Amino acid sequence: MKTRLQVLNCEYAVRGEIVTIAQKLQQELKDNPGSHPFDEILYCNLGNPQALGQQPITFFREVLVLRDQPAILDRAGTRGLFGADAIERAHKIQDQIPGRATGAYSHSQGTKGLRDTIAAGIEARDGFRADPNDIFLTDGASPVRRMAFSVPFLSTRFIRLQLHSMVALLYLIILMKQWDGDWKFSELENQLETAKLNGISVRALVVINPGNPTGQVLAENNQREIVEFCKKEGLILLADEMLIGMPRCIRRMFMCRTSSSTHLRKSLVRWDTVKMISPLYLFTPCLKGIVESVENEEVTWKYLVRPEIKDQIYKVASVNLCSNISGQILASLIMNPPKAGDESHESYSAEKNKILSSLARHARTLEDAINSLEGIRCNRAEGAMYLFPRIQLPQKAIEAARAANTAPDAFYCRHLLNATGIVVVPGSGFGQVPGTWHFRCTIIPSEDKIPAIISRQEKFHEKFMDEFRK
Amino acid sequence: MKTRLQVLNCEYAVRGEIVTIAQKLQQELKDNPGSHPFDEILYCNLGNPQALGQQPITFFREVLVLRDQPAILDRAGTRGLFGADAIERAHKIQDQIPGRATGAYSHSQGTKGLRDTIAAGIEARDGFRADPNDIFLTDGASPVRRMAFSVPFLSTRFIRLQLHSMVALLYLIILMKQWDGDWKFSELENQLETAKLNGISVRALVVINPGNPTGQVLAENNQREIVEFCKKEGLILLADEMLIGMPRCIRRMFMCRTSSSTHLRKSLVRWDTVKMISPLYLFTPCLKGIVESVENEEVTWKYLVRPEIKDQIYKVASVNLCSNISGQILASLIMNPPKAGDESHESYSAEKNKILSSLARHARTLEDAINSLEGIRCNRAEGAMYLFPRIQLPQKAIEAARAANTAPDAFYCRHLLNATGIVVVPGSGFGQVPGTWHFRCTIIPSEDKIPAIISRQEKFHEKFMDEFRK
Structure with a gap:
């Protein structure tokens, strides 16, 4: 049972105490603008791109929508609003679904x-x-x-x-x-x-x-x-x-x-x-x-x-x-996106590449900024939308965290949030090599938020390190 | 652990062995039309109305669709395809969702x-x-x-x-x-x-x-x-x-x-x-x-x-x-459907009433038919889309079932399926008063299937009872 609870705690990390504090701060900012030294909460805790402004792929949404409302599939006005290949694909999927109904349970393994x-x-x-x-x-x-x-x-x-x-x-x-x-x-x-x-x-x-x-x-x-x-x-x-x-x-x-x-x-x-x-x-x-x-x-x-x-x-x-x-x-x-020659192929490729190049830019910018901070080392993002920098905390910060009955990285993350509005996840929530401390942050915030994240984190980090230096 | 497995078996009943046999029969009918004494499988096992032809409520689908593809929300052509109140509601919901994105995780309790x-x-x-x-x-x-x-x-x-x-x-x-x-x-x-x-x-x-x-x-x-x-x-x-x-x-x-x-x-x-x-x-x-x-x-x-x-x-x-x-x-x-005066109110009410009166007709027809069968007693459907008739099986059928290492009601349901293509769920899968036997069938098959279900079940039941009478 103990192990089970540990895991609950672990998985909960991503949406845990830090997020609860963030939501409280957000409400306070709404009720009393100017009540904190920042004007918005910057969520870097969750791999949730579309919540942070990433746009969905049009072709995917068009097909989903036409399947959910097949009444409009063959209406004249539909051709003006949806791609021809999206309409064709929706027809194909309609034939693949027993009863042609997306409002029904499917086979337990999936249709x-x-x-x-x-x-x-x-x-x-x-x-x-x-x-x-x-x-x-x-x-x-x-x-x-x-x-x-x-x-x-x-x-x-x-x-x-x-x-x-x-x-x-x-x-x-x-x-x-x-x-x-x-x-x-x-x-x-x-x-x-x-x-x-x-x-x-x-x-x-x-x-x-x-x-x-x-x-x-x-x-x-x-x-x-x-x-x-x-x-x-x-x-x-x-x-x-x-x-x-x-x-x-x-x-x-x-x-x-x-x-x-x-x-x-x-x-x-x-x-x-x-x-x-x-x-x-x-x-x-x-x-x-x-x-x-x-x-x-x-x-x-x-x-x-x-x-x-x-x-x-x-x-x-x-x-x-x-x-x-x-x-x-x-x-x-x-697993079967529009192919070259399909009406939606060009827009599909353009939308996809825009997302990818934006992710790549963010990853590089954030990696470089984090690696420039004192006592922090961050590997390159290789295959997921996360960075997991390792942070060397001053002994006095570790002791202050222990006195507050908190893991040192959670202590750091809470201070970061309260000072800057930036939400990241303490490494101790995931499990890490004993004696090392990390935080996880995502590379997905929208382009215009990145400079604010970097400058606020830099200022906070310098101050935090100075405060606990000795 | 034993109890846990019992429950697995229990819940599995609705989609269990009977459904696997039904799928096999369906494939055989497709590969070799005429290979069985029926030409289609009649699914009365699952509370899955839209898989059996029940149409979704247009207003609900319109709002869902406009939320999933907000790009078309303000396009001129959209007014011709969707109700004005559906468009208005989609706008309202867009404002209720943080990031205005249906492709994102929400708050864990829901938006x-x-x-x-x-x-x-x-x-x-x-x-x-x-x-x-x-x-x-x-x-x-x-x-x-x-x-x-x-x-x-x-x-x-x-x-x-x-x-x-x-x-x-x-x-x-x-x-x-x-x-x-x-x-x-x-x-x-x-x-x-x-x-x-x-x-x-x-x-x-x-x-x-x-x-x-x-x-x-x-x-x-x-x-x-x-x-x-x-x-x-x-x-x-x-x-x-x-x-x-x-x-x-x-x-x-x-x-x-x-x-x-x-x-x-x-x-x-x-x-x-x-x-x-x-x-x-x-x-x-x-x-x-x-x-x-x-x-x-x-x-x-x-x-x-x-x-x-x-x-x-x-x-x-x-x-x-x-x-x-x-x-x-x-x-x-x-929890907040179209109200009197809204553009979609009339169609919403008409669609809803059509579904309800159809369900009521089905329930009455099936109850009466089942109650006319020898040794079967079926209560009125009061509040759900299920009937749960109790069936008095001949001693010889109970013995044959035990010899086949099967619960007597599962034995009956399997015979029913193999003879008629009708899929119902044995009561033993849910738990019942010891010594009693039931099957669960839904009242949701589409109107045109009901006569076939009734006449096939009647013929089968008579034959089954005669076969095992003594």
Whole structure:
């Protein structure tokens, strides 16, 4: 139970005490303008781009809208308001949905026709066969974890503890990579040994790649090592590869930063050519809010996903009926966007590139600004929309935090918020190498907010360091 | 763990083995037309109206669509395709959503502006103050149960067992009402005593009203008894009152069937005038797929929802970020539909009444047909879209079922499916009075399917009873 609560605390970090304070400050600013030394709250805590001004892709929205209100699909006025290919795609999707109704529950794995489209998109991207019957569409990654650990095959209380232990373990791995330039494989083995010595019989490893909160990407050889490690130790590999499935160009932006130019192109599932000797299971989310689960084909049928196990997974999925239909449709659109020659192709590409180049600019600007601060070191964002700077806090600040019964990085983040209105997440909420302190901030605030964020953070940081210097 | 798996099996019933067989048959019919003695599968298993041809309400869809594609909100062509009040409402909702973005995560309890609208709708309906800060919008009822039982205050392993025990208990109560004309209060007390004797320290009672699978409504005095019982025993009351929050006219359809003409109008929360001496907590869903939780105000602040408990509930809610925004908007529209004088009021009323009168016709037709069958007795549908006929099976059928290692009602349902293509849910999947057998069927298939359902079921039933008569 203790572990479970720890994890609650951990996950809660992103929307926790700091956010509650931020909302209070926002209300105070509204009720009494001028009551704080800043005039707005700057949310850098959540990977929530559209809340911060990022515009949705028109083609995606057009198709969603035409599916939700098919009454206007064939009206004359519709052609003037929507792209011809969006209308055509909406018709196609209407045929894929049983009952042609987006207001109905779907198959528990997601609508079959949409899974067909997604499977074809994965095949085109990764170059191996993806079976739509092996794909489960869910509302984000949390239901996948719940599903995986509710399957009787996995469901003992011990397993729940293991999951959480392994999550903590994972973050350590990624931090290793971040600070030593590469990931220490021996650290993973050590953690497993420690867990075993503590009586935890480890059954699964969760890999989040690109990492959250670090934004770092596991190199190709590290990915291979992890797969081999899971085989050797008989672990289930749960791979949360959210950004892997995002339109390739979103990842391409980051690629120049990584040592290998290809290792981001495909998901871990490409290791299907390795002959597997132990269970291996992979969840490959394809965009924020939608998750698809793809099983390694060879492994699937030979070792892990014996039909009775897959039946159990389906059973657990069916308890919650199905994921939301708009999300399912969106997943199929992302895996099959407008192609060259389609009416919407040009606007789609322009909108997408605008988002990507803006993200790249933000990442560089924020990295540079943060790295210029005393005692802070920040790695380059490689594959996610997060930065996870490490901060060397003065001893007096650490002591003041302990006196206030707070983690030192949370102490720093609260001071930052109260002085500047900037909201970031303390690293202690995620788990970090003992004795180190971090905060996570996103690279997604809109262009016009960036200068304010940088100048306020600089001024605050200088003052904070001076105050606690000795 | 055993209990947990029992519950998995139970909830799975609605989409379980029978549905898997149905999908297989459907594929066979597609691949080899004429391969079965019927030409289509008739799904009467799931409360999924729009999958069976029920049309969505135009006004609701128009507002949703205009919110998802605000680019067209102010275009000239839009006025020709959408109602003026839908455009106005979409503008209003745009102002209620921070960042004006439906593609973003919201506050974990749901967007504040939408909760304001919902709270005002509850106040107007139930006549007591509803605080938007006490409302949590979720994706259906399952997350509410998970939330309630993850709160540290409640979260022991024992509680999980209790929840499930109490769910089973509840179904017994409703069946009592169904078969004896009224609900036996003593049965609830007996069940509680039995649970205590088995070492289960019961902490909560889940009430689903109107009942699922029975479609029955608890009379006003029974509701009062349950509230008093929870007070006396110190139980948390979790009230799943999905249909209570549906537009009142949907319920009015059923009202002529009940002894009291008013007891469906308001939720159990109206018992706020009763002085509470123990914790009481109520979840009041307001439509299929959307749940709002309303706390009894007086109780809330005096007894149960001390601020630190509410903080815990918020914490658990925030782990899964938020419910889907379209659902949140829909909840606000249902609690504040077009009013007399609004452009869409006439079409809204006409569409709604069409749905309701169709449901009422279906319910009567199916009830009468089922009650005419040998050995089957079916109560009137009072408040939900389900019928839950009790079936007296011949001894030989019961023995054949046991030989096949199947519950007798599941045996009947499987034979029904294989002979007719009709999909219903065995009562044994929900829990029923020992020694009785039922099936649940919905009243929502489209008008043109009803005659086929009735004639096929009649022919099958006669043959089945003859085959197993002696």
